[in-house]
Amino acid sequence: MTGRGGTAPKLAPYAFVAPAVVLFVLVFALPIAYTVYLSLFRTEVKGLGLGRGSRSEVFVGLDNYVRALTDAELGAGAVRVVAYGAILVPTMLGLALVFALLLDEDRVRARGFSRIAIFLPYAIPVVIASLLWGFLYLPGTSPLNQLLDALSLPGVNLLSPAGIYFAVANIAVWGGVGYNMVVLYTALRSIPRDLYEAARIDGCTPWQVAVRIKIPLLAPALVLTSLFSIIATLQVFVEPTTLAPLTNSLSLTWTPLMKVYQDAFGRGDIYSAAATSVLIAAAMFALSFVLLRVTRSRAFGGER
Amino acid sequence: MRLDIAKKAAALGLGLALLAGCGGGTEQTTDGPVELSFWAWAPDIDKVVDKWNASHPDVKVVVSKQAQGDELVTKLLTAAKGGNPPDLAQVEFQSLPTLVSNDVVADISEGAAVAKDKFAPGVWDQVTLGGSGVYAVPQDSGPMMFYYRADLFAEYGLKVPTTWDEYAQTARDLRAKAPDKFLGTFSSNDPGWFAGLVQQAGGSWWSVDGDTWKVTVDDAATKKVAQYWSGLIREGAIDKSPMYTPEWNKALNDGTQVGWLSAVWAPGVLKGNAESTLGKWAMAPMPQWDAAEPRTGSWGGSTTAVTAGSKHQKAATEFAVWLNTDPAAVEGLVTQSAIYPAATSAQEALTNPPAFFPNQPDFYTKAAEIAATSSGFTWGPNVNVTYTAYRNAIGEAISGGGDLVPALAKMQGATVDDMKANGFKVGG
Structure with a gap:
């Protein structure tokens, strides 16, 4: 032109x-x-x-980078986040997938209500969710413990050093299942219905339809939700920060991002906080890139 | 989504960039009335400031409730870096060296040195940092005391402990008589509380020798305190959950916590967190290490500081002195903001007990006697680092069995490492 x-x-x-x-x-x-x-x-x-x-x-x-990379607490925080993610991601996506498949079944009742009920926790701000769960976890105020006590059973303390991973992951599962379910459910609804019909005519049970047809066709959506979940896992900050004052089991530098926050606003050292931020961003970028590379051929098939 | 973390870092970076950009306002001319901004968190302090504004038409002070405690320190550091700090700020004693070291607060010895006689020497030392400068005017102090449920003590036939040995025995006796109750808790959440206990035992965490800092967070007195509490924790004689949690509030309310080692401001907290126990508490001096020489430590307490970036340091200093020494102002602080004044004459003038302690009419007479036994303490330039290390290491020690002494070495290590990394001269 x-x-x-x-x-x-x-x-x-x-x-x-x-x-x-x-x-x-x-x-x-x-x-x-x-x-x-x-x-x-x-x-x-x-x-x-x-x-x-x-x-x-x-x-x-590069001094700040060297210090960050050799910082034992930062490394320990990264390990804790991996352990937390190992609990969170499979549980959350597993539940989201199960709910999405159930809602997609033709025989299911109260579909609209169930979908909203499962999705609703996602709409609750994480800080408020963490406070609510904190009340429920504290042995002294926990209704679960009151129930166990009434049954003369020993109480449980989810805020113990071992229980804390589940306590933190549970909040994220509770909040995240609904969101991931909606993504997966939407992907399921876009699968042509005649595939199911053909399968049924070939004698497939609903279970076989789910495992052999729906889940493979869901692969791109599953990769996407996994990626989002893993990134969200690495960014975990609000839940442990909100729970930390309630328990001896959570340090203020429990995750790498909490360490960044402590460095910047606790110690007033924005320089090392900046270096750690750059490292975390680089790690996330690398991880996302590798994950997409590895899964692309399988998940997106012919797409390029 | 992938870029979220980068966005957060970016937001932080941008915030700082903007702050840096908007620094350095124009020099204000002094003809018109001067307006001073004052960052504070004491409740209703604006009503006290109104008194100043009514009698000083030339200097108008505007209160801004930005944050409190450590968060306000963070804000001050950021604002000073950006070049637009407030003129005045409420600052806790232990944060002063951090702010002095970052050049955030001004040396106001010229205008404030006259106020020296109004305060106990131990309190005044904390605003001079042991040197010739004066970096703030003391506002309120927090001498530590022992609070206990008088009704429950009578019910279980317990005597008020006067020494730490008696405290331990009372804790055990209570557990024997009421296995679901505790005389107190050791909290990993409250480093200031532990620092108060250490002050009482005669510990010293920082000291200055020429131009070198000496750091002794794991000194003998601190170890003595840590060992004492380790014993009680491992025995199960006291509780080990943090303070200021919903669980702890409930325990105060329903009598699970029968005692609280706290400070003079405790009545306000009890009123807020355990309202159903009105009139059931009583206050006594802290249990002592050496009954012949009673001492106490401080938990909390704050000052009014003038910032180095203020364009009206003289007027601001005048206000800071007025706020904390003028009888009408201090009376306002006591009645409106419910603080315990640092000025000694004001401490003696307090007659009515706190509303939550109608059963103890001589509350403030006793409090003034206890306040007079406060130990001095030198705070270092990175108290926040030590405090974070306390929360992490003590929390871990309590979950890991209850031996607190190794945690002190971690606190010492973290403090010294941070100071060395910043270029401080650290000896000893």
Whole structure:
């Protein structure tokens, strides 16, 4: 296309992309660059560190990264998150899949109500959900323990060092099943119905239809929900932060993101917090990339 | 979704960038009335400030309730970095060195040194950090005391413990008579509480020698306190769940917690968290290590500081001194904000007991006597690091069997490592 005089036509496309580019640069590229910049510095204190001008910003290269990578607490936090994810992701997606398949059955009743009932916890803010569950977990206020007590059975303490993984994962399962169910259910509804009919004519039981037809066709949606769930797992922050004051079993640096928060706002060291943030972002990016690579050929079949 | 974490980091980065960008306002001319912003969290402190505004038309103070305690420190650090801090801020004693070290609060010795005589020496030392500067004016203090359910003590025939040995024995006796009740709890959630117990035992966590910091978070007195509580925890003589949880509130309400080692401000907390126990509590001095030489520590307490970034430090200093020493102002702080004033004359002037303690008419007379036995304490420039280490390491120690002493080494290590990493000179 050639401009018919004047500069206006040449400028138009730039004008159209300008808002997006400006926003991208302002709220995305610039802050990331600033975070990376900050991660290369630290403060240096002179003497007692009291009085004017006793702190200065000094360039330290990759020191903050080296410190973060060799930090035992950060590594321990990463291990804890993996253990937490090992409980959370299979449980949450398993339940979501079961519910989606059940709701997709023709014989099911009260479908609309069930769908909303399962989805509703997703609409509850995580902080409030964590507080609610915290009340339910505390041995002294737990209705479960009151029930066990009435039956003369020993009480349980989900806030014990071993129980805490389940306690935290349970909140995420409770909140996340509904969301994932809706994604899977929507994908199920888009599968052509005549496939089922053909299967039935060939003598498939509903169980076989589910396992042999529905689940394989759901693979792309399952990959997507897995990816989202794994990323959400790595970002776990609100649940353990809200529960931490209630128990001896949760440290303030229980997950890597909690460590970042503590570094930035507890210790006032935004430099190492920036370095750790960059590392976490890089790890997530790498993980997502590998996961998509590995699953793409299987899940998306012919798509390229 | 994949980029969420990056977005969060970005938001943080952008926030800082914006703050950096909007720093350095214009110098205000001094002809018109001066307006000072004051970040504070004491309840109804704005009503006390109104008194100042009524009598000082030239200097208007505007209260802004931004956050409290440590969160306000975080906000102050960020605001100072961005170049637009408030003029005045309420700051807890243990946070002052952090703020001084970050150049957030101003040395106001010129205007505030006159107030020195109004405060107990141990309190005043905490705003000078042992040097010649004055970094804030003390507002309220939190001498620690022992609170107990007088009705339940009578019911179980318990005597108020005066020494720590007696406290341990009372805890055991109570468990024997009422197996579902506790004399107290050891909380991994409240490092300030533990620091108070350590002060009482004569511990010292930071000290200054020339231009070198000495850090002794695991000193002999601290170890003594930790060992004492380790014994009680392992015996099961006391509870080990954190304070300030719904469970703990319930335990205060239903009498599961029969005692509380707390500070002078406890009546307000009890009123809020255990309203059904009105008039059932009584206050006594802390159990002692050495009954011949009674001492107590402090839990909480705050100051009014002037920021280094303020354009009106002189006026702000004047206000800070007025707020905490003027009789009318301090009376307002006591009646409106329900704080325990740091000024000694105001402590002596308190006559009526707190509303939650109608059964103890001499509450404040006793409190003033106890306050006079407060130990001094030097806070370091990274108390927040030590406190976080306390919460993590003590929590772990309690879940792992109850030996608290190894946790002290972790607190010491975390504190020293952080100071060294920041370039502080740390010796000893």
